[in-house]
Amino acid sequence: MGRERFSSRLGFILISAGCAIGLGNVWRFPYIVGQYGGAAFVLIYAAFLVLLGLPIIVMEYSVGRASQKSAALSFDVLEPKGTKWHFEKWFAMAGNYVLMMFYTTVAGWLLLYVFKMAKGDFVGLDADGVAGEFGSVLANPGLMTVFMLLCVVFCFSICAMGLQNGVEKITKMMMVCLLFLMVVLAINSVRMEGGRPGLEFYLKPDFGKIQEVGVGKVVFAALGQSFFTLSIGIGAMAIFGSYIDKERSLTGEAINVLVLDTLVAFMAGLIIFPACAAYGIEAGQGPSLIFITLPNVFNHMAGGRFWGTLFFVFMTFAAASTVTAVFQNIVSFATDLTGCSIKKAVCVNLVVIAVLSLPCVLGFNLWSGFMPFGEGSNVLDLEDFIVSNNLLPLGSLVYLMFCTSRYGWGFENFLKEANEGKGVKFPRQVRAYVTYVIPLIVLFIFVQGYWSKFFQ
Template identity: 65%
Template sequence: MNTREKFSSRLGFLLISAGCAVGLGNVWRFPYITGQYGGAAFVLIYLVFLVLLGLPIMTMEYSVGRASQKSAARSFEELEPEGTKWHFIKLVPLVGNYMLMMFYTTVGGWMLAYFFKTAAGSLSGKNAQQINASFSGFLASPSQQVLWMLVVTVIGFFICSRGLRNGVEKISKYMMGALFLVMIVLVVHSFLLSGAKEGLAFYLIPDFGRALEHYSLGEIIFAALGQAFFTLSLGIGALAIFGSYIGKDHSLVSESLNVVVLDTLVALFSGLIIFPACFTYNIDAGSGPGLIFVTLPATFNEMAGGRVWGSLFFAFMAFAALTTIIAVFENIVAFAMDFGWTRKKAVAVNAVVVILLSLPCALGFNLLSGFQPFGAGSTVQDLEDFIVSNTLLPLGSLLYLLFCTYRYGWGWKNYSQEVNSGKGLKLPNWTKGYISYVLPLIVIFILVDGYLEKLGFPANYLLPVFCLIYPGYLMVQSYMVHRKKKKL
């Protein structure tokens, strides 16, 4: 008898899925990378890739989850053809979810800590230099780093311990509702700033001339491609678990599109919050990660009621981080439950495991600061982030693509039947060529590009290289089809 938990409503599924996708990539990375690459022109390219790249892979994670009724730890075993070894794919999601939380819990702790610091007024009256020194001191304190990591980890696993409906779904609804409410209040406030017109023009009106002043078109395209890919955290089965918790009433194209829209709204609204402030107070919109913890807190100190607006902003950031942490923790708990553990045991054991695994990152800015894997100034977090973002996400996405389209895997027929089950938008059959042949190539682009960048090669070197590789890729595919027909 199937006793698998189910969401109490479709809204619960959409909000927790969006909560998993909505994270620091939306509200932290997206604004500053948009500023770096010229504003609206980058946003336009990003949105195109979000649909062309993110949406199809998301449908695959949901399809594998819903068809198998298992987490990524067991789903491939349920669906693979007899005698094949596709179940080894599960190693990527298993490693990926734990490794993502190894640094995400620490950064989530920063957001929560800065909400309380801002609300308490400990940053009030300080200039940018003083706030920078305060942030540096915060990172250098092992006790503060471990404390806030522990707080978000305990909160996340406590919510998971309450179950899918009474814990994860219920709290995620409240958190996502609060996130959108705070976001709307902040957007309205930003629209009233004196530099709002200039900030919105930079953000919403494409100017490729401005975008090309500092970067080539190839670099901008690859940056947009990477952001569109990484923002949804695809490839490690983080979304697949929620596919296993829903019925077949609605097509997975419709469900995926709804989640992508919610995720994109949060990213776009974060820009609407930040860019008017940047142009009002002459802030470099492309100033990098420090924009959130140094530049903006100094800006809030110059605003009327800045302590309130700063507190709301970091509440927004904390909600975005916590929704992702809760969703991924649920995935980790589901891994153990699929192997026969009770929820209580899965939560208790994994809470300890995640805390221990998170310690290197929390201590990487202080006690372990001597470990600099990518050279001077790099940290444990940089290494963990690189392994997840530049290796496990694209590798896992490539494996999902092959599993769902390759004739010796689950196959296009099974995938298309599952993704189209239910009412709503359907996946057109003409997309088979693009999804089967072109999309894997794009993911390989991203995977290779991440390593080339670390070696100092510009992204635009990749295009001519892959133009040479692609015909060979098609020839291999044609050969495999011919070989299959010959056997028949």
């Protein structure tokens, strides 16, 4: 039996973008922009996406398309005889599983908030009351488990329907709805009275703000965000390369995915900054921005319950598109490694992921005494650190070395695969840059992650 293919190029682009578009764009991006100086930060971030993110995505796609396998076997197929590149598969697979250990919980919160918004749970509450609502969700492991399980079952059942009929069809619908909802919410936000200062902060670069925060800090935050928004380095993108035909060159496809990913992050800012400015709310409030700050904003707004419900529906789609894409990867690991059926891979992994997601749920209540990074930290922080600061950068390093080193797959093989088909070609002139410069930048991100966590 041949490998299943995407039925259309649009399907491939939307699903790859769906994998990249997730909480990184719509949950992390706005508050990081808020913390690191607004529009000037956005420019630096966009530059890093192209200089750093793009080459690594092209490499992941190439490894996937050339091997016709997921990360579980792609290195085995392509590596020179007698080399040990295939050990990377265990780290890539671990990355997908650990990512889902906390992502499913946050996706569950978003789904729960759709119902809370629609039901009117926040109506009439002041800022402390809204924060209290989120606190009571965190304190209730049963409720969090139910919504986490709903997300896990929903996304795995999409994978069980197969690539074309399930993942491609439903992700396409989710992505079209997501883009439509974003446009509606952004237009609504931009037209708010009093939202202008927020728009200026977001769209008018003021490099003085970067000096206030510290140039080094801003550059590192932009590097990190460009990296994590794309979830590169754990084979999450390579899988989609394995489902695409050779008609189009991979650089052009990667650019399309990058543009869509950036557009969604940009629109999320358009939704959030004017709204925060209109109601005098600090936009750099960290992860609580979505669950505490924004319900306050919707409370003040005419038709706030309607807009709030729409917003959380859109957030749930963004999270579910990523979860489905990563689940597709996890199912593919199982079928590639054991040759089992898709249905069996889904059933086994559904149980595995449900169990693995429990520590994150319990980390906010029954296990809240466990503080891996000191006061105020929890299980989610530890899991995020394992993926974001370790598996993503180190995995990216392996892909970079594999595609450029003569002891790996080699630059010529990579270039031939990346440039097969119509469309934008990967330039041979950047060989030295991708071989020596990007790996150093990635190592810097890795070391800096530890430095800022443990020594600052």
